[in-house]
Amino acid sequence: MSTTIYQQPDAQGYYGQFGGAYIPEMLHRNVEELRNQYRSIITSKDFRDEYQSLLRDYVGRPTPLYPAARLSAQFNTNIYLKREDLCHTGSHKLNNALGQILLAQRLGKKRIIAETGAGQHGVATATVCALKGIECIVYMGEKDIQRQAPNVARMKMLGATVIPATSGSKTLKDATNEAIRDWINNPNDTHYIIGSVVGPHPYPDMVATFQSVISEEIRKQLKEKTGSELPTHVFACVGGGSNAAGAFYHFTEEQTVKLVAVEAAGHGVESGLSAATTRLGKPGVLHGSKSLVMQTEDGQVVEPHSISAGLDYPGIGPMHANLFASGRGTFLSATDEEAVRAAFNLTQLEGIIPALESSHALAGLHQVDFKKDDVVVLCLSGRGDKDMATYMQAMGV
Amino acid sequence: MSRIQELFKKKNKQVLNVYVTAGYPQLNSTVPVMQALEKSSADLIELGMPYSDPLADGPVIQASSTIALQNGMTIKKLFEQLKEMRASVQVPVILMGYMNPILQYGFDKFCADAAAVGVDGLILPDLPEFEFENEYGSIIKKYKLDFIFLVTPETTTERIKRLDALSTGFLYAVSSSSTTGKDQNMSGVSAYLQRLQEMKLKNPVLVGFGIKDKASFEAASEFANGAIIGTAFIKALEGASDVAAATEQFIRTVK
C-alpha cells in the first residue's frame, strides 16, 4: 500500500495543507491515545480477524458490484453500482462503526458517543453498541430528528439514548458540537465514534481506512467482471465524505481513474440554501481540522441546507479538500430537486430505492459526458427506506 | 516586561481574572463592562470573541456568544471598540477565541491589530502546541503578545512542563476536564493544583472553570495565583439594564 498525501496523511494528519488536530487541551489525551494506538491496533491480527469475520457474517460483505443494465443504456455507457445499500442497517456507515467499536473495546472504553445527520451513522453505532453490550449516546439535530423519524425509532429500539442538539441550525454540525462537548466532559471512559472523514487527526485517516474496504472490493470485483481492476470513473456523494473516501481510496494514485464527488447544492449553489462546500467554502477550521468550510466573511460557520440530512454539513473532510485543491478530484453538485428526480429514475429503471444522499451521486451522472466503453462505478451509499416520507411528498401521496 | 508579567510581579496571590463575551449583553457594552471591571478591582480581563461553534464552552457562554453575534459583533467591530480602551482601562486584557474567525480576519493582521489597540495576550483553545510551534507562535511573538496555554488534570507532567515553557503571562489550569460552567467541588481540585505548585513552573497559574463566588475563588486561589470567573459573571449580566452596576455588584460577591 503506497503512502501519499492523497491516500494517507502525514504524521500530523495533514493532507497537503488540510487536516491536523485543532482541539482544546481537554481533548488532548483522548486524541493522543487514539493517534498513538489506532494503527497498531487495527493492523493487529486479533483485530483484523474479528473485523473481517464480522464484515462478512454480520455486515454482509462483500457487497455486490451490480452492473446496472438499464441505467447504463440510459447513459450509453457501463455503470456499476457498488451496493453499500445492502450492508446491514442500510448504508456504508456500518463499516466504520464496526471498526471503531472494536477499537474502542481494545482501548477499554465503556461508553460510546456519536453524532448523526441522516441517522444512518447513529443507527450503525447503536447497532454495534448493542452487538457489544456497550452504552450508546447519539446526538442528533432537532431538525434531523423530525425529518428522519424512522431512524430515531431504530436507534431507540437498539437501546441508544438520542439527545437532540438544539443550537444553531439544529442539524449535523450542531450534533457534532454537542458530541465533542460530551467527550470533553467525559475524558476517561468514553470513545467518540465520528461518522465521517472529518474531525481531528487521526479520525479522517481512521474512518477512511475502515471505509477503504469499499474500493478494495471494487477492484477485485471489477477485475472479475471486466478483466481490469480500474474503472474510468468513480462517483460518490459527499457530506463529510466517508463513502467517497472509501470508494476512492485504492484509486487515488491511479491517474487514469476520475474521482467524481457530488455535493448537495440544496436549492441551488447561489441560493443561500446549499451545502456545496467546495463551491462556497473557504479554508478554515471546523470540528478539529483545517479544511474547506462554508462561512461568513467574519468566519462564522454558515448553516447549510440540503434535502438530505446526511449531506447537510458545512464542511468536508481534509482528504477531500486536498483532492479538490490539487485538482485530483472532480467536484460536482446536485440540487434537492435533481437528487429526487435521480432517485425516481433509478427506482424505475433498476428497482432500487436509493438514499437521498446517494441520489446526489446519481444526479451527478447527468453532468458528465461518457464514452461508450467507459466503466463507471457509483457508490450507492445507502438505501431509501429512511427517506420514504420525502419521496412520498414528491409523489404527492 | 509585558503588562501581564508586571501584574504578577506586583501581585501574585488572589489574582482575579474575569471573562466576558465581547458585544454581550449589548453590542456596545464591551468597554463599559471593562471599565466597571477595572473600577471594581478585577486584576485581569479576558474578552471572549464570539464564535458560532465554540467547542470548549458550556451552554451559558455559548448562549452569550450567540447573542453577541446577533448583536452584530465581529472582530473588526471589536477592534474599533477597543481603540480608545487604554484611555480608561489599565489592567491587562486578553482576547479569547477560536481559530476560524481569526484565520478569516488574517492571523498576522489579527495579532498586529490586537497589539495596536493595547491587547496583552491571547487564549486560543483550539490552537494546540503543534500548530503553535509550527506556524503561529512566531507571529504571536512578533507582536509581543503573551500566549496562554491550558492544562487540565489529564495533562501529563511532561506535557505541563512543555506547555509552561511555551506560555508567557500565565498558565491556565482548567479545574477539571469539562466545558465551561460545570459546577466544581474545589476541594477535589486542590490535589491537582498542589501538584502544579510543586512543579515550580515558570509561569503563574490561574484556575478556571467552575469558579462562581467568594468561597470557590478563595479555594481555587489557595494553591494557585488566582482564578478566572466566566459563566457566573455572564449570568450576572443577563438582562442587566445597567451593566456597570451589575458588574460592580457581582464583583463585590467575590472579592
Ligand SMILES: Cc1ncc(COP(=O)(O)O)c(C=O)c1O
Ligand atoms: C446513505 C448515506 N450516504 C452518504 C452519507 C454522507 O456521509 P459521507 O459523506 O460521510 O459518506 C450519509 C450520511 O448520513 C448517508 O446516510
